[in-house]
Amino acid sequence: xxxxxxxxxxxxxxxxxxxxxxxxxxxxxxxxxxxxxxxxxxxxxxxxxxxxxxxxxxxxxxxxxxxxxxxxxxxxxxxxxxxxxxxxxxxxxxxxxxxxxxxxxxxxxxxxxxxxxxxxxxxxxxxxxxxxxxxxxxxxxxxxxxxxxxxxxxxxxxxxxxxxxxxxxxxxxxxxxxxxxxxxxxxxxxxxxxxxxxxxxxxxxxxxxxxxxxxxxxxxxxxxxxxxxxxxxxxxxxxxxxxxxxxxxxxxxxxxxxxxxxxxxxxxxxxxxxxxxxxxxxxxxxxxxxxxxxxxxxxxxxxxxxxxxxxxxxxxxxxxxxxxxxxxxxxxxxxxxxxxxxxxxxxxxxxxxxxxxxxxxxxxxxxxxxxxxxxxxxxxxxxxxxxxxxxxxxxxxxxxx
Amino acid sequence: xxxxxxxxxxxxxxxxxxxxxxxxxxxxxxxxxxxxxxxxxxxxxxxxxxxxxxxxxxxxxxxxxxxxxxxxxxxxxxxxxxxxxxxxxxxxxxxxxxxxxxxxxxxxxxxxxxxxxxxxxxxxxxxxxxxxxxxxxxxxxxxxxxxxxxxxxxxxxxxxxxxxxxxxxxxxxxxxxxxxxxxxxxxxxxxxxxxxxxxxxxxxxxxxxxxxxxxxxxxxxxxxxxxxxxxxxxxxxxxxxxxxxxxxxxxxxxxxxxxxxxxxxxxxxxxxxxxxxxxxxxxxxxxxxxxxxxxxxxxxxxxxxxxxxxxxxxxxxxxxxxxxxxxxxxxxxxxxxxxxxxxxxxxxxxxxxxxxxxxxxxxxxxxxxxxxxxxxxxxxxxxxxxxxxxxxxxxxxxxxx
Numbered sequence: 001x002x003x004x005x006x007x008x009x010x011x012x013x014x015x016x017x018x019x020x021x022x023x024x025x026x027x028x029x030x031x032x033x034x035x036x037x038x039x040x041x042x043x044x045x046x047x048x049x050x051x052x053x054x055x056x057x058x059x060x061x062x063x064x065x066x067x068x069x070x071x072x073x074x075x076x077x078x079x080x081x082x083x084x085x086x087x088x089x090x091x092x093x094x095x096x097x098x099x100x101x102x103x104x105x106x107x108x109x110x111x112x113x114x115x116x117x118x119x120x121x122x123x124x125x126x127x128x129x130x131x132x133x134x135x136x137x138x139x140x141x142x143x144x145x146x147x148x149x150x151x152x153x154x155x156x157x158x159x160x161x162x163x164x165x166x167x168x169x170x171x172x173x174x175x176x177x178x179x180x181x182x183x184x185x186x187x188x189x190x191x192x193x194x195x196x197x198x199x200x201x202x203x204x205x206x207x208x209x210x211x212x213x214x215x216x217x218x219x220x221x222x223x224x225x226x227x228x229x230x231x232x233x234x235x236x237x238x239x240x241x242x243x244x245x246x247x248x249x250x251x252x253x254x255x256x257x258x259x260x261x262x263x264x265x266x267x268x269x270x271x272x273x274x275x276x277x278x279x280x281x282x283x284x285x286x287x288x289x290x291x292x293x294x295x296x297x298x299x300x301x302x303x304x305x306x307x308x309x310x311x312x313x314x315x316x317x318x319x320x321x322x323x324x325x326x327x328x329x330x331x332x333x334x335x336x337x338x339x340x341x342x343x344x345x346x347x348x349x350x351x352x353x354x355x356x357x358x359x360x361x362x363x364x365x366x367x368x369x370x371x372x373x374x375x376x377x378x379x380x381x382x383x384x385x386x387x388x389x390x391x392x393x394x395x396x397x398x399x400x401x
Numbered sequence: 402x403x404x405x406x407x408x409x410x411x412x413x414x415x416x417x418x419x420x421x422x423x424x425x426x427x428x429x430x431x432x433x434x435x436x437x438x439x440x441x442x443x444x445x446x447x448x449x450x451x452x453x454x455x456x457x458x459x460x461x462x463x464x465x466x467x468x469x470x471x472x473x474x475x476x477x478x479x480x481x482x483x484x485x486x487x488x489x490x491x492x493x494x495x496x497x498x499x500x501x502x503x504x505x506x507x508x509x510x511x512x513x514x515x516x517x518x519x520x521x522x523x524x525x526x527x528x529x530x531x532x533x534x535x536x537x538x539x540x541x542x543x544x545x546x547x548x549x550x551x552x553x554x555x556x557x558x559x560x561x562x563x564x565x566x567x568x569x570x571x572x573x574x575x576x577x578x579x580x581x582x583x584x585x586x587x588x589x590x591x592x593x594x595x596x597x598x599x600x601x602x603x604x605x606x607x608x609x610x611x612x613x614x615x616x617x618x619x620x621x622x623x624x625x626x627x628x629x630x631x632x633x634x635x636x637x638x639x640x641x642x643x644x645x646x647x648x649x650x651x652x653x654x655x656x657x658x659x660x661x662x663x664x665x666x667x668x669x670x671x672x673x674x675x676x677x678x679x680x681x682x683x684x685x686x687x688x689x690x691x692x693x694x695x696x697x698x699x700x701x702x703x704x705x706x707x708x709x710x711x712x713x714x715x716x717x718x719x720x721x722x723x724x725x726x727x728x729x730x731x732x733x734x735x736x737x738x739x740x741x742x743x744x745x746x747x748x749x750x751x752x753x754x755x756x757x758x759x760x761x762x763x764x765x766x767x768x769x770x771x772x773x774x775x776x777x778x779x780x781x782x783x784x785x786x787x788x789x790x791x792x793x794x795x796x797x798x799x800x801x802x
Contacts, residue, residue, distance in 0.1 A: 218670035218693035233634040240531040270618035292619035
């Protein structure tokens with residue numbers, strides 16, 4: 001049965017897609033009005049960092065935000081990691097409380113499933129975040145100025161892996177005085193980081209909640225390369241050396257179009273029917289557009305203007321390198337000592353049910369305690385953002401036990 | 402339960418993909434050895450053709466092949482239409498019998514489900530076929546020489562729709578003396594043509610068998626545009642004016658990579674695991690490749706060399722224009738007087754189960770007799786080619802009734 005939030009979500013997604021913010025659109029509030037949780041963006045200076053691949057980044061900086069208070073034992077902490085196109089604004093409102101809510105605000109805040117009255121919640125930006133120029137994102141990646149040259153790194157920035165993301169977050173966690181993570185969680189790329197955390201630091205991670213994430217197999221490695229391909233085809237990309245010139249906006253827009261469509265289910269496109277875009281005649285002119293093409297073009301172009309093409313390529317590679325230091329998913333998760341709550345979305349085309357099943361089965365084979373809380377809905381992968389409120393009570397109980 | 406042909410198919414697909422022929426790979430024979438059905442390619446001169454959009458193509462030519470004999474009443478004919486990257490070589494062997502079998506040879510031939518001892522079977526090339534330079538394909542499209550200029554049409558070729566494909570095939574059918582089609586059938590694009598036929602000429606189509614095809618909605622219109630995008634990004638495309646110069650092979654290869662991966666299921670990629678390609682180090686070098694990327698690169702490059710980029714764009718548009726002369730799928734199929742056998746593939750990512758359900762439900766709402774014969778397997782969309790033998794007895798019974 002379709003719940004009311006789904007219909008509201010469909011309308012919101014239409015508007016958001018038209019504005020190019022399909023991935024970042026905010027769900028309608030699902031809780032009664034309460035005083036907003038006001039959060040502030042902070043910057044963590046992580047210092048010089050040697051990557052897992054052996055390169056050195058002179059000066060790593062990432063953004064983060066927190067809510068709640070760390071207890072004296074340092075063991076009531078929750079770490080949230082973001083999705084491919086997201087940032088650390090997972091909960092609360094920036095701008096002194098006037099800004100929009102974070103992308104998981106439905107489950108994080110005072111009295112919510114991840115209750116900031118009880119838990120010290122930290123959300124952090126990843127390395128090579130695609131929103132490199134966004135004032136609310138702080139990241140270190142190919143768009144960052146290399147102190148050795150005074151110019152952006154471009155492709156001289158070292159390849160980094162999800163394990164590198166975890167290592168930088170580990171430094172932040174230590175810096176904040178956290179000794180034990182009651183929960184590590186995140187959607188999509190954030191869910192992959194969650195799995196990396198549980199394998200890398202089993203003694204620190206008490207609970208793990210990967211949402212819309214599972215095995216990242218050769219199939220998804222291939223899709224990630226397909227996302228990246230249009231950037232490399234754009235002559236303005238110039239092998240990554242485009243800073244201070246016209247960036248590869250056409251290629252980046254085509255890349256975002258693929259992500260935008262693959263992150264949705266078929267149902268989202270029903271609103272466009274098979275309509276021709278206004279003033280267009282695709283039956284006569286090859287360059288003319290259907291409405292779905294116009295919507296994807298607009299979404300891709302808007303997202304391209306807000307993001308950095310090289311960072312997109314580095315994010316793709318980081319995701320392809322999921323668990324690259326382990327022989328298999330199974331070998332990685334067998335190291336975990338956490339309890340797991342795995343949250344798939346029924347109509348997900350990026351981590352389809354089979355990919356999540358592989359994670360759950362690997363955990364079960366190694367006797368790890370694992371529950372599954374599937375999200376209904378017809379928003380595809382994005383149900384992991386817009387539909388997360390469905391799992392609120394499961395998450396609350398998971399944290400209470 | 403997985404049948405033995407599936408495992409054999411997986412191995413064959415691996416080899417075929419490495420050679421770039423993922424879509425054209427031949428299944429292992431599923432019938433006891435019999436004398437091969439020898440077929441010949443013929444060319445039909447359709448003459449001057451006015452498109453549904455109102456443009457004129459001076460001299461339309463398409464290839465076809467036949468087997469069996471038309472009866473005196475002209476009513477024992479079967480028409481087969483090909484998939485996106487296919488051609489009219491659907492059955493039998495060319496080259497005097499020494500060539501490889503056609504792509505549906507498992508179900509078409511003497512004594513097979515579509516028995517050429519009983520039926521007069523015709524398979525024809527479509528307009529704007531992507532294999533424009535293949536000696537076994539004859540088509541008219543953007544790569545054809547425009548008699549008015551002596552140069553290839555390029556983008557001056559008119560946009561054509563699936564209905565135009567049907568109209569050209571209708572001329573061939575008339576030319577051959579066929580008065581009634583006992584069956585129209587085809588996989589994917591061929592299945593869409595089947596639906597167009599049943600709507601356009603209900604009095605002529607006795608049975609319709611769309612395989613791995615269903616509603617082509619805004620979602621798939623969007624994906625088709627995503628397939629086409631890399632071609633437009635390639636500077637060598639030059640708005641379609643590349644004949645006699647370096648063609649846009651990089652963009653076309655990226656386009657075929659998307660088709661290649663989307664036409665498969667996740668299971669196909671298991672053989673590549675998450676392996677690094679030989680001699681490559683993707684954890685250190687951004688341009689280095691995983692094995693799945695190397696396989697897709699090779700498949701895309703091989704398919705690009707064999708096909709024409711502009712024809713790819715025209716095929717995309719023709720598919721996007723599915724049933725564009727009708728208000729809806731339902732309105733179109735309500736015109737049909739045929740009996741229907743709809744054949745979906747369980748793990749299809751191009752026409753997923755929902756898209757096929759929409760076709761079946763539309764037929765049922767209008768009281769059309771419809772059976773569904775789902776194909777098992779884990780080859781995704783390609784099960785409509787490699788797995789078609791599973792439906793052989795259902796097809797035989799469908800034709801007998």
